[in-house]
Amino acid sequence: MMIKGGTFGPVATNTYVVFEEAGGPCLIVDPAAGSRAWVAKTLATHELAPLAVWTTHGHWDHVVEAHVWADQGIPIWAGSGDEDWLHAPAPFNPALFGNPPPTPGVEPARILRDGDQFSVGGITFTLLHTPGHSPGCFVAWDAAAGEALVGDLIFAQGIGRTDFPRSSPTAMMASLERVLRELPSQTRIYPGHGPWGVTVADAEPWARMFM
Numbered sequence: 001m002m003i004k005g006g007t008f009g010p011v012a013t014n015t016y017v018v019f020e021e022a023g024g025p026c027l028i029v030d031p032a033a034g035s036r037a038w039v040a041k042t043l044a045t046h047e048l049a050p051l052a053v054w055t056t057h058g059h060w061d062h063v064v065e066a067h068v069w070a071d072q073g074i075p076i077w078a079g080s081g082d083e084d085w086l087h088a089p090a091p092f093n094p095a096l097f098g099n100p101p102p103t104p105g106v107e108p109a110r111i112l113r114d115g116d117q118f119s120v121g122g123i124t125f126t127l128l129h130t131p132g133h134s135p136g137c138f139v140a141w142d143a144a145a146g147e148a149l150v151g152d153l154i155f156a157q158g159i160g161r162t163d164f165p166r167s168s169p170t171a172m173m174a175s176l177e178r179v180l181r182e183l184p185s186q187t188r189i190y191p192g193h194g195p196w197g198v199t200v201a202d203a204e205p206w207a208r209m210f211m
C-alpha cells in the first residue's frame with residue numbers, strides 16, 4: 001500500500017491519497033482547505049482514479065474540499081454520526097477556524113458504520129467507530145498491511161481534543177482503549193494532524209498522558 005500525505009489549511013490538517021499501485025484506484029482521505037492542487041497532482045503523477053473521498057470525521061477542516069471532488073462525480077463516504085456536518089461544513093467553532101467562509105455542502109453517497117469494510121484495489125479497510133472527538137469519528141484499518149488511518153483520535157504525540165460541541169471525553173477514553181487493544185503495536189498510524197507513519201507502540205505512551 002502507498003499512502004501519500006500532505007498538510008494544509010489554517011489548522012495544519014493532513015490529507016492522504018491511498019492506493020495499492022500506480023495506474024489503479026485510490027482513496028482520497030480528508031480533503032483539507034487548500035489540498036485540491038496537491039491531490040490533483042498526486043492523482044496525475046501516479047495515474048490514479050479516485051474511487052471515493054472518505055472523511056475520518058465531519059469537522060470542517062477535514063471535509064471542506066469534499067465538494068471539489070463531489071463536483072467531479074466522485075462519491076463521498078462519511079461515518080455515521082457526523083453526516084450533517086458534511087451537508088453544511090460551516091465553521092462550528094469560529095474561534096478555532098478563524099471564521100472561514102461557508103463552503104458548499106455535499107450529500108454523502110455512503111454512510112459507514114462500525115465493522116464495515118471497503119476495498120481500494122487490493123487493499124481492504126475495516127472501520128472502527130471511535131467516537132469522542134466527534135460522534136462520527138472512524139478509524140480505517142488495513143490489518144494485512146499493518147496501517148491505520150486514525151483521524152483525530154490519536155496523534156504521534158497526543159490525542160484529539162474533546163472540548164468541541166458534540167465531543168465526549170468519556171467516549172474518547174473508551175475509543176482510545178479499544179484501538180490500543182485491537183490494533184497490533186507495530187501498526188503504523190496516519191493521523192489527521194502532525195507526523196504520520198509512527199507505530200501504535202510509539203504513540204501509546206504519549207496518548208496515555210491524556211488518559
Ligand SMILES: [Zn+2]
Pocket residue numbers: 057059133152
Ligand atoms: Zn477534528
